[in-house]
Amino acid sequence: MDNLNLGPLPGSARKGILTYLSISAVVYLLMMLAGLVMRLSQAGIIGVPPDFFYQLMTAHGAGMVGISGLAASAVLWYFLRRYVELTIGILWANLAFFLIGVVLILGGIFIGGYGGAWTFLFPLPSHSMGAWSVGAAASFMLGLLLIGVGFLLFYLDIARAILSKYRSFPRALGWPQLFANSDAPMPPATIVAATMVVIVNTMGIVAGAVVIVIMLVNLFMPSFAVDALLTKNLIYFFGHVFINATIYQAVIAVYELLPEYTKRPWKVNKAFLAAWSASSLMVLAVYPHHLLMDFSMPVWMAVAGQILSYANGIPLVVVTAYGALTIVHKSGIKWNIASGLLFLSMFGWAAGVIPAIIDATVAANNVMHNTMWVPGHFHFYLLVGLVAMLFGFMYYLVHKEDQGSSWIDRSAFLLYVIGAIGFAGMFLVSGMNSVPRRWAAHLPEWVSYSQIASVFAILVVIGATLFAIRFITRLPQARTV
Ligand code: HEM
Numbered sequence: 001m002d003n004l005n006l007g008p009l010p011g012s013a014r015k016g017i018l019t020y021l022s023i024s025a026v027v028y029l030l031m032m033l034a035g036l037v038m039r040l041s042q043a044g045i046i047g048v049p050p051d052f053f054y055q056l057m058t059a060h061g062a063g064m065v066g067i068s069g070l071a072a073s074a075v076l077w078y079f080l081r082r083y084v085e086l087t088i089g090i091l092w093a094n095l096a097f098f099l100i101g102v103v104l105i106l107g108g109i110f111i112g113g114y115g116g117a118w119t120f121l122f123p124l125p126s127h128s129m130g131a132w133s134v135g136a137a138a139s140f141m142l143g144l145l146l147i148g149v150g151f152l153l154f155y156l157d158i159a160r161a162i163l164s165k166y167r168s169f170p171r172a173l174g175w176p177q178l179f180a181n182s183d184a185p186m187p188p189a190t191i192v193a194a195t196m197v198v199i200v201n202t203m204g205i206v207a208g209a210v211v212i213v214i215m216l217v218n219l220f221m222p223s224f225a226v227d228a229l230l231t232k233n234l235i236y237f238f239g240h241v242f243i244n245a246t247i248y249q250a251v252i253a254v255y256e257l258l259p260e261y262t263k264r265p266w267k268v269n270k271a272f273l274a275a276w277s278a279s280s281l282m283v284l285a286v287y288p289h290h291l292l293m294d295f296s297m298p299v300w301m302a303v304a305g306q307i308l309s310y311a312n313g314i315p316l317v318v319v320t321a322y323g324a325l326t327i328v329h330k331s332g333i334k335w336n337i338a339s340g341l342l343f344l345s346m347f348g349w350a351a352g353v354i355p356a357i358i359d360a361t362v363a364a365n366n367v368m369h370n371t372m373w374v375p376g377h378f379h380f381y382l383l384v385g386l387v388a389m390l391f392g393f394m395y396y397l398v399h400k401e402d403q404g405s406s407w408i409d410r411s412a413f414l415l416y417v418i419g420a421i422g423f424a425g426m427f428l429v430s431g432m433n434s435v436p437r438r439w440a441a442h443l444p445e446w447v448s449y450s451q452i453a454s455v456f457a458i459l460v461v462i463g464a465t466l467f468a469i470r471f472i473t474r475l476p477q478a479r480t481v
């Protein structure tokens with residue numbers, strides 16, 4: 001099951017990938033600025049009216065998760081094409097759906113005034129107490145739906161491509177090697193990860209589409225009653241799977257690029273296959289860790305949510321981080337910004353899992369639920385893990401071997417690392433001190449946390465701006481293979 005060695009990327013595919021990533025770099029910057037404005041306002045440094053705060057929060061939450069999906073899918077597509085034949089038209093179709101969806105979402109938020117958060121939990125969209133119209137909420141949800149349709153096409157094409165080469169998902173996940181001692185060569189790491197993502201994200205997106213349609217009907221026809229707990233389950237199932245899958249796609253850059261930088265292969269072994277297969281099931285089943293405080297949930301689901309969070313959170317990050325350490329150890333790797341960011345991302349992902357697992361523990365969640373601990377854990381592994389992987393990939397695409405990294409690159413890296421760890425850390429500290437999340441107005445006792453966090457956020461924004469400028473100004477020299 002070797003590489004297809006498809007040779008140079010066709011021009012339209014190369015343009016597609018670079019367009020995905022350029023849009024992502026710009027949107028990341030804009031959304032980071034929105035985040036900074038929120039934090040500055042919680043710090044009392046600038047005054048933001050509450051309704052606008054919640055609009056920003058909605059745009060930031062939905063925008064960050066959506067753009068992470070887009071950027072991570074570019075990583076997946078770029079590397080998967082080394083092994084199977086993908087449809088370039090679908091790459092563009094996904095982008096088109098995405099952009100139309102974004103227009104509807106932004107219109108719903110900033111023209112219509114929708115500020116009910118990305119979670120659009122019932123009955124917020126339909127019961128805004130006059131803050132926004134039904135049309136605004138509908139525009140927001142319809143935008144999400146269109147983005148989902150684009151991603152569904154994207155994953156169906158990938159499923160087709162994988163199945164036409166491996167004939168079944170279990171074979172692409174390496175089950176014959178894992179369970180039947182088959183001595184066929186192991187499937188490449190990229191195929192394993194892509195297969196897992198296709199399975200789980202397709203289910204997540206379909207669940208998301210179903211619940212959006214239900215909520216849309218209810219919005220215009222309130223007599224079509226909605227079960228608040230059922231819709232909450234569907235929404236968190238979809239949200240949990242979608243954001244986790246962004247990491248599972250972006251980590252392919254680690255599997256493909258660390259070998260390139262260290263000139264050693266990424267060894268797929270049974271532990272690796274077992275971790276990915278187990279996570280394919282568990283990532284679907286752990287979402288009740290978002291509903292631990294919903295007393296009407298069956299107790300067994302909360303228990304399963306806690307236990308499976310431990311079981312799912314650890315193996316994948318362990319096989320990946322351990323693999324990264326062993327491949328780099330004594331390899332004489334030449335560090336540059338790309339390999340540095342990818343290596344940093346291993347730390348960010350692994351370290352971020354720890355506060356996540358604490359939060360998924362019922363006893364801790366009793367205290368931490370809806371505190372800043374929650375944005376603390378996910379900003380940690382998203383900023384220091386996921387986004388580091390993505391910027392690392394962008395650097396790789398436009399960086400020439402002989403170019404070295406300038407002091408600007410190195411300062412950007414340093415600013416980003418310090419800023420991201422400090423910023424996420426301050427959310428965790430705020431959470432430990434019981435500062436609630438999602439509050440536009442903060443008590444005087446909380447303001448100093450937000451002030452320190454704002455300084456770190458500014459470092460992140462400067463670092464990320466330098467990364468983005470580097471990427472976009474060097475696009476003409478981007479790789480063609
Ligand atoms: C400079 C970087 C960033 C800053 C300054 C920032 C700031 C913020 C702030 C202030 C909040 C609201 C916290 C609260 O009161 O509950 C927030 C929420 C959030 N952020 Fe960020 N953020 C940044 C980067 C990111 C990134 C990279 C992602 C994802 C890839 C992300 C995803 C989210 C999500 C999903 C929420 C939750 C929104 C909600 O509660 O509905 N953020 N962020």
Ligand SMILES: [Cu+2]
Nearest residue numbers: 240287289290
């Ligand atoms: Cu979750």
